[in-house]
Amino acid sequence: MRHLLPPLLVAAFVLIAAIPARADALADPATHLTYMTEQYWPMNYSRNGRLAGLSVDLLRRMWREMGVPEQPIHLFPWPRAYDMGHVDPRTMLFSMYRTKGREPDFKWVGPIVQGKTEVFTLRSRHLSARSLKDLDGWRLAAVRDVASANILRDAGLRYTGSRTPDTAIGMLTRDRVDAVAMDALQFHHFAALLGRPGGEFKPIMTLCTDPLYFAFSLDTPDALIERFQKALDAVTRQPDYRALLDHYLN
Incomplete structure (x- = not known):
């Protein structure tokens, strides 16, 4: 048993x-x-x-x-x-x-x-820059503590630090800043979420291509x-x- x-x-x-x-x-x-x-x-x-x-x-x-x-x-x-x-x-x-x-x-x-970080402006503004020195005096925005913000800071450029990418892009579309420094993929994604057509913006400078x-x-x-x-x-x-x-x- x-x-x-x-x-x-x-x-x-x-x-x-x-x-x-x-x-x-x-x-x-x-x-x-x-x-x-x-x-x-x-x-x-x-x-x-x-x-x-x-x-x-x-x-x-x-x-x-x-x-x-x-x-x-x-x-x-x-x-x-x-x-x-x-x-x-x-x-x-x-x-x-x-x-x-x-x-x-x-x-x-x-x-x-x-990766790739760039400086974006509104195409309608017809702005251009060839170097970071050319951005001196511009109203700039970047998300705080990201690579693009650190590059602006290290170059001695003043910028408005935002908490989120959509906030920075919103400042650009409302003409509160002249340009936004941001990761390229992130910029295009959040611009689309805000209902802004991609052709409204143009990158004018690459800040870095670090991995x-x-x-x-x-x-x-x-x-x-x-x-x-x-x-x-x-x-x-x-x-x-x-x-x-x-x-x-x-």
């Missing part, structure tokens, strides 16, 4: 068997990071209450490659996320331009894609940075990686 274990004893065995796997997951330093991003289409954005975008999909694939369960990703306005990334320990912030000025402030995993990266706080262990980099490299070698790029960038 077959002897059956009592249900409570069976449940106890199942729970005990699961404890080692759960403990391993909790011990993984990748689960102790705070992951932060912003609304930056098509890299990272909220869609129907769920985060999506090229960088988000890459990160999820990297977690799977590393054997790390999916982690919470916190969505903040960029100025707040950037401040937290500077101050808070064990943070990862994305997608961030890896510029010369930011280089010593973070540890980096990437690149994700090549976008995952940026980690300086206290992140080097061994963990290496794991993330190896995971990203492995993901970019997968057969469907090109299709992922085409889905978000083309």
Whole structure:
């Protein structure tokens, strides 16, 4: 006659068997990071209450490659996320331009894609500039703490710092500023959301073409940075990686 274990004893065995796997997951330093991003289409954005975008999909694939369960990703306005990334320990912030000025402030995993920031004006204004010096005296706007704002600041140019891209574009369309410095993909996306036709604007200057990266706080262990980099490299070698790029960038 077959002897059956009592249900409570069976449940106890199942729970005990699961404890080692759960403990391993909790011990993984990748689960102790705070992951932060912003609304930056098509890299990272909220869609129907769920985060999506090229960088988000890459990160999820990297977690799977590393054997790390999916982690919470916190969505903040960029100025707040950037401040937290500077101050808070064990943070990862994305997608961030890896510029010369930011280089010593973070540890980096990437690149994700090549970025491009430009200066945009209203086509009807017929403005032009060939160098940053030509922008001296212009009324400029940029989102605070992004790469384009830092370039203006480092060049000694005064600008109005906005909290969000649509606010900066709104200042341009209401003639409160002469030009906006912004990531090109982000500018066109938010201009479209505001119902502004693309032909209304023109780029007059490229500020930088630095790559976008995952940026980690300086206290992140080097061994963990290496794991993330190896995971990203492995993901970019997968057969469907090109299709992922085409889905978000083309």
